[in-house]
Amino acid sequence: MNVHFTRIKQLAGCALVGVAAMLAAPAHAGVANLDSQAPMVYNHGEKFLDGGLNFTAQISAYVQSLGITDGLGGTILDGSNPNSCGAIIDCPAGNTSKYYAGWNDGSVDVQRGGGFYSLNSLRFSFFAPVGGQPDGSYGQLVLKATTADGSSVTRSADFAGQDGNGHFMFSTWKLDAEFAALHLTNLNISACLFDGNGGCQNMADWAPYAAQFAIDDLDVALPLPGSAPLLLAGLAGLAAMRRRRAQ
Known part of the structure; x- marks a missing residue:
């Protein structure tokens, strides 16, 4: 016995x-580089799929709090086309491929249908409402993660400044090991603007609808x-x- x-x-x-x-x-690695996406406008709640991830455009959280559920959330832009951003908006520099731009204090939710994923790094830039701004970092990209165990984790990183021609630049954010090890069920990506007093705000009183961002090349790990x-x-x-x- x-x-x-x-x-x-x-x-x-x-x-x-x-x-x-x-x-x-080890999980399967992949990159959501958005290159297969056609230039497109996404309204609140509209989705697209890239690199095994589901992206959902979101309008400003403040606007949503007013009961509004419609409006521009973001766009897919083409960095190889200098006119992709139109006549007023200043396209970021340092990216000649497709990327996602979040507009007007909005955000984007990133999920994996039916499971979790991990994020190792991504490329990002400030998306200036108008060109000709003085050089410097205007704010941060903000990641708000929900994990498989239901906890919430936040990370933020400063936007890069401008190149010699005055265009805000893309830079690479390699997440810390603790964050990269998380099993994410949702990741909300947004921007905030520095208030000059040590804070960083979305929907800033002095610059409403100016917290904008661009993202590309999300390097992720997916379960085998x-x-x-x-x-x-x-x-x-x-x-x-x-x-x-x-x-």
């Missing part, structure tokens, strides 16, 4: 090691196909072993 229980314990130990290995197994069923099978096996031990 003792030998029987010893073997069950060994099997359970092996199963636990297997589950731990599945949880720690089939890993979830394997994990469930391993957990089911452990449960069966426990029932046998109880008999």
Whole structure:
């Protein structure tokens, strides 16, 4: 009888090691580079798919609080076309491919249908409402993550300044190891503007609808196909072993 229980314990130990290995197994890496997207305008709630991720445009949270559920959320722009931003808006520099621009204090939600993902890095820029602004960092890109265990985590990084021609520049943000290890179920990306007193605000009183951003090349890690069923099978096996031990 003792030998029987010893073997069950060994099997359970092996199963636990297997589950731990599945949880720690490297995920499939991918990049949502938006290059397959056509230039497009996205209103509030409209979606597009790229790199295994679902993007949902959102208008300003303040505007939503007023009960408004319509309006421009963002656009896909072409960095290789100098006229992509129109006659007034100043396109960021340092990107000759497609990218997403969040407008008018809006944001974008990034999810993975049916599962979680992790974010390693992305490229980003300030999206100036008008050209000819003095050089400097005007604010931050803000990431508000919801994780698989229901917790909320926030990170922010300063926008880069301007190049020699006065265009705001794209830069690369490599997330810290703690954030990159999170299992994200939703990531809300927005912008804020510095208030001169140490704060950074979305929908700033002195510059309403000017917290705008551009993002590109989201480097993500996705769970390997089939890993979830394997994990469930391993957990089911452990449960069966426990029932046998109880008999």
